[in-house]
Amino acid sequence: MRQSTLFTKTLKNPPADEISLNSRLLIRGGFIDKTMAGVYTFLPLGWRVLRKIEQIIREEMDAIGGREVLMPSLSPRWPWETTGRLEEVDVLFAVSGANEASRTKNSSEYILNSTHEEIVTPLVQKYISGYKDLPTAVYQIQTKFRNEPRPKSGLLRGREFRMKDLYSFHKDEEDLRRFYDLSKEAYWKICERLDIKEDTYIVLASGGDFTKDYSHEFQTKCETGEDLIFRDPVSGICYNREIAPVKAPAVQSFEDKKELQKVHTPGLKTVDQLVEFLGGSTKKTVKTLLYQNNDSKVIAVALRGDRQIDEEKLTKAAGENGLELAGPELIKEKTGADVGYAGLIGLPDDIDVYLDDSLQGLVNFEMGGNETDYHYTNVNFGRDIPEPDKFYDLKTAEAGDICPESGKEYETFKASEVGNIFPLNIKFSKSFNYYYNDENGEKKIVYMGSYGFGPSRVMGVLAEKFSDDRGLVWPEQVAPFKVHLLQLPDKTGEAKEKSEELYKKLVQKGVEVLYDDRPDIQAGEKFADADLIGCPYRVVVSSRTIKEGKAEVKKRGEKEAEMVEVEDLIKNS
Ligand code: ATP
Numbered sequence: 001m002r003q004s005t006l007f008t009k010t011l012k013n014p015p016a017d018e019i020s021l022n023s024r025l026l027i028r029g030g031f032i033d034k035t036m037a038g039v040y041t042f043l044p045l046g047w048r049v050l051r052k053i054e055q056i057i058r059e060e061m062d063a064i065g066g067r068e069v070l071m072p073s074l075s076p077r078w079p080w081e082t083t084g085r086l087e088e089v090d091v092l093f094a095v096s097g098a099n100e101a102s103r104t105k106n107s108s109e110y111i112l113n114s115t116h117e118e119i120v121t122p123l124v125q126k127y128i129s130g131y132k133d134l135p136t137a138v139y140q141i142q143t144k145f146r147n148e149p150r151p152k153s154g155l156l157r158g159r160e161f162r163m164k165d166l167y168s169f170h171k172d173e174e175d176l177r178r179f180y181d182l183s184k185e186a187y188w189k190i191c192e193r194l195d196i197k198e199d200t201y202i203v204l205a206s207g208g209d210f211t212k213d214y215s216h217e218f219q220t221k222c223e224t225g226e227d228l229i230f231r232d233p234v235s236g237i238c239y240n241r242e243i244a245p246v247k248a249p250a251v252q253s254f255e256d257k258k259e260l261q262k263v264h265t266p267g268l269k270t271v272d273q274l275v276e277f278l279g280g281s282t283k284k285t286v287k288t289l290l291y292q293n294n295d296s297k298v299i300a301v302a303l304r305g306d307r308q309i310d311e312e313k314l315t316k317a318a319g320e321n322g323l324e325l326a327g328p329e330l331i332k333e334k335t336g337a338d339v340g341y342a343g344l345i346g347l348p349d350d351i352d353v354y355l356d357d358s359l360q361g362l363v364n365f366e367m368g369g370n371e372t373d374y375h376y377t378n379v380n381f382g383r384d385i386p387e388p389d390k391f392y393d394l395k396t397a398e399a400g401d402i403c404p405e406s407g408k409e410y411e412t413f414k415a416s417e418v419g420n421i422f423p424l425n426i427k428f429s430k431s432f433n434y435y436y437n438d439e440n441g442e443k444k445i446v447y448m449g450s451y452g453f454g455p456s457r458v459m460g461v462l463a464e465k466f467s468d469d470r471g472l473v474w475p476e477q478v479a480p481f482k483v484h485l486l487q488l489p490d491k492t493g494e495a496k497e498k499s500e501e502l503y504k505k506l507v508q509k510g511v512e513v514l515y516d517d518r519p520d521i522q523a524g525e526k527f528a529d530a531d532l533i534g535c536p537y538r539v540v541v542s543s544r545t546i547k548e549g550k551a552e553v554k555k556r557g558e559k560e561a562e563m564v565e566v567e568d569l570i571k572n573s
């Protein structure tokens, strides 16, 4: 491609409001343009990179028997109502006519799909109802829409983004497991082909409400990544933060028990305010939170003041569905106090109490007094509140926490989730009454799995990982072009002639060449652009090189250039 025909340009400075490394580099290099937060245009160079990434993913999905389709972005509401996810998916977009005239023609509201279980299940159900046709796997590579709250990580988090989503359908759980493992292998191949395998980890994550099992995330180490991964250094098992089992480092105390006191703490509702007022440490305060479930049953949860509650863990421990923080009225009814003063002393008997293990070993601690404007100090287990039968792990994992399995401190690192696979089991087949007839003519429920991978996110991850202070350093298999051929200005026109010739010959051989044929651009600017765009090979033809019948070849990322005979260059490309 002749660079003179590219309608885009490189930029010296990226927009100030772009803070992520990937979007700054990709915008400067002319790969993407920002339309609004979380929404980007893929420009000619970026679209080439994205298509190459998608092709690699496509080939690996084809290799495990996936059949490619293209499902619609727009869908009716009914399938989403059928599964209950119309109300549950907190990033779901809906669209309707933008103006009166449009709405008069058609007043319906549609869903912009954020994922396609609701579309693919009824689709496959139309065609496959007998055991002979199972298993089957269907996939697409398509644009998804999610109402993400604050997209600020460039391509790593779009409100509109690309996803490869494959869905598999099976006779039973065993066959689902077989295919699930196959898909893991396919994902490793994709990571290998994208050059991110070494930095990618399989991470156990919540299966959501699909399954009690874990789902598996493919997480690639990356500074802009939004996930914090916890890796047990002994077993190598990695956990996503939301489910990582942790022990908080214990607070050692050799103090004698002091006398319980009730202290007037007017208006002090937060741990920080309390600690400032009383002096001491957040590690010696105890936070008590009240939750209610769907049936208005109330439970109390207490953990150390420096820790945060992990609602995923609490839900598992308490076995309650639909837990949410109790409102002010319920708190007043149960504790007698306003929000901010709940504690464990004198709670009504019908409230089950769950204690986080960060409280183990605490003495003389502070907690809410169950009376507005009052706290207790010098509270102790066994004297003021009963010694519990059991402590739970209810806290959000933090760097520095201990893995209970190995007893060692977790390694933690930031990562971006490039893929995620879920054993859906029968969640969706149940919603859509999807059964098949087995060998004996009996009706059996279909088992399903879903397998997502994010081509646009992974493009952002690649930009972050394969770059230096001059710009991008694309791995060859995803680079927009293999060769960036620079024609430097020359007086006689001879260099121009030679580079034109070289360009044509390389293209004839099928080499992908970006040819900087722009007439009025100085050498320095061309070099800077080549570094920024990051094609693997820079080839320079100038009056100096052609004197010797040569071109200068330099690999992006390496310092030394090499003079190569033009004929050899063509032969060996
Ligand atoms: P996250 O936890 O990062 O929000 P998710 O778990 O909701 O992602 P999935 O539903 O598992 O995402 O989607 C499958 C894949 O699609 C992800 O692994 C990721 O590669 C990609 N993806 C998801 N959300 C986005 C997004 N907002 N922008 C870009 N890619 C995304």
Ligand code: MG
Pocket: 217, 417, 419, 420
């Ligand atoms: Mg995910």
